[in-house]
Every structure is written in C-alpha cells, then in structure tokens.
Amino acid sequence: MDLKEIQQKLKELxxxxxxxxxxxxxxxxxxxxxxxxxxxxxxxxxxSLQEKLSDSLAKRAGNDNALSEEQKKRLSIIEKAGSGSQSVH
Structure with missing residues (x-):
C-alpha cells in the first residue's frame, strides 16, 4: 500500500x-x-533506498585507476599533513 492510500484511509477514519x-x-x-x-x-x-544507496556507493568505490605521478605527490602531501587542498596547492 502506498502512502497516498494510507492518507486517504486516515482522512476517512x-x-x-x-x-x-x-x-x-x-x-x-x-x-x-x-x-x-x-x-x-x-x-x-x-x-529500498538503503539498497540503492549501497549499490551506488559500491559503484563509486570501485575505481581502480592508477594514479599519475602528480596525483601521488598530492596524495602524499595530504596524508602527511592530514589536511585538505590548502596544503596541496
């Protein structure tokens, strides 16, 4: 039963x-x-929504592309600094 039907039954009641x-x-x-x-x-x-979200996150997390040298440098800086973009740029 969908929520519209439930709403209608509540009105009738x-x-x-x-x-x-x-x-x-x-x-x-x-x-x-x-x-x-x-x-x-x-x-x-x-x-149903949790399943959709889980499926969506699983697809995003599945990126196994190799990092370029520049990306590796930036990642190293972020890991050392424990911070975001200001220390990278």
Missing amino acids: RDRIRAEGHISATSEQNLRDILNTTLVTANDELS
Whole structure:
C-alpha cells in the first residue's frame, strides 16, 4: 500500500470519528491497522533506498585507476599533513 492510500484511509477514519463523536473500538482497531501498515510501508521504502544507496556507493568505490605521478605527490602531501587542498596547492 502506498502512502497516498494510507492518507486517504486516515482522512476517512477522521471523518467517521468526527461523525460518531467518539473513538469506537472499531475505529481504534482501524487506526492501529493503518499505523501498522504505515510502518511496514515506510520500512519497505527505507530498505529500498538503503539498497540503492549501497549499490551506488559500491559503484563509486570501485575505481581502480592508477594514479599519475602528480596525483601521488598530492596524495602524499595530504596524508602527511592530514589536511585538505590548502596544503596541496
């Protein structure tokens, strides 16, 4: 279930509670079900995003190109200085 459907169900439940004037046992159970569905949906989306991020980082980290002499010098300076570009340039 996507978040739009969940939002619609919450609106319907809100309207029913307003019409009844109180939260019935059925409404409370419906709310619990909607919250559970929301958590499951959000968890699935988060897992999907984490997988995409992990795949993206794995592709970027896979660069095994050899460094040029200039790049090796700069890397050496950075490693010794423990700092960024100001000590390199």
